[in-house]
Amino acid sequence: xxxxxxxxxxxxxxxxxxxxxxxxxxxxxxxxxxxxxxxxxxxxxxxxxxxxxxxxxxxxxxxxxxxxxxxxxxxxxxxxxxxxxxxxxxxxxxxxxxxxxxxxxxxxxxxxx
Amino acid sequence: xxxxxxxxxxxxxxxxxxxxxxxxxxxxxxxxxxxxxxxxxxxxxxxxxxxxxxxxxxxxxxxxxxxxxxxxxxxxxxxxxxxxxxxxxxxxxxxxxxxxxxxxxxxxxxxxx
Numbered sequence: 001x002x003x004x005x006x007x008x009x010x011x012x013x014x015x016x017x018x019x020x021x022x023x024x025x026x027x028x029x030x031x032x033x034x035x036x037x038x039x040x041x042x043x044x045x046x047x048x049x050x051x052x053x054x055x056x057x058x059x060x061x062x063x064x065x066x067x068x069x070x071x072x073x074x075x076x077x078x079x080x081x082x083x084x085x086x087x088x089x090x091x092x093x094x095x096x097x098x099x100x101x102x103x104x105x106x107x108x109x110x111x112x113x
Numbered sequence: 114x115x116x117x118x119x120x121x122x123x124x125x126x127x128x129x130x131x132x133x134x135x136x137x138x139x140x141x142x143x144x145x146x147x148x149x150x151x152x153x154x155x156x157x158x159x160x161x162x163x164x165x166x167x168x169x170x171x172x173x174x175x176x177x178x179x180x181x182x183x184x185x186x187x188x189x190x191x192x193x194x195x196x197x198x199x200x201x202x203x204x205x206x207x208x209x210x211x212x213x214x215x216x217x218x219x220x221x222x223x224x225x226x
Contacts, residue, residue: 055211
């Protein structure tokens, strides 16, 4: 089936540093999402993005978070500065239409020390 | 807000036995319901979805019926195989805002030969 790629698969950084998580969505998809899963907990929605704009963000999407997809390249999640509680697995997803099936990447495991 | 509750794992079964994973949901909408499956090191992948009440979804021997009256969407399989070992997520599509998937906490299934 359609594949979503995420780079890197793992990232370890010191608290306060900036990190950028990259997502390569399915080629003809127009809607993009980030979800966060803390170890042992539920996967939770962070943000969705369409036509260059954030459509909706959850309360987990702090002011330190930002997303963009410049010129059809990677869909990125940037955290600046990072905090200890940002340690989690971040999953990117994409869909062709708004209510279409979302396809998920394998996740980026972020550890903030 | 919307929520999904499912059987707490792990669920341990022997090959050839039957599986039921309970799922109930709360919403004020009429959402599409999903079952996702996640294998180690991968993101969730769609097992099947059901957009309408009283309809059944199925794939690979797994099935679930959208029961709007009981607000349930239980996953069943008559005879599990070792290769079914994975984490199973019940989820619903939240149509408010930009659309997002609301996940249950996941149920880890372990099938022994």
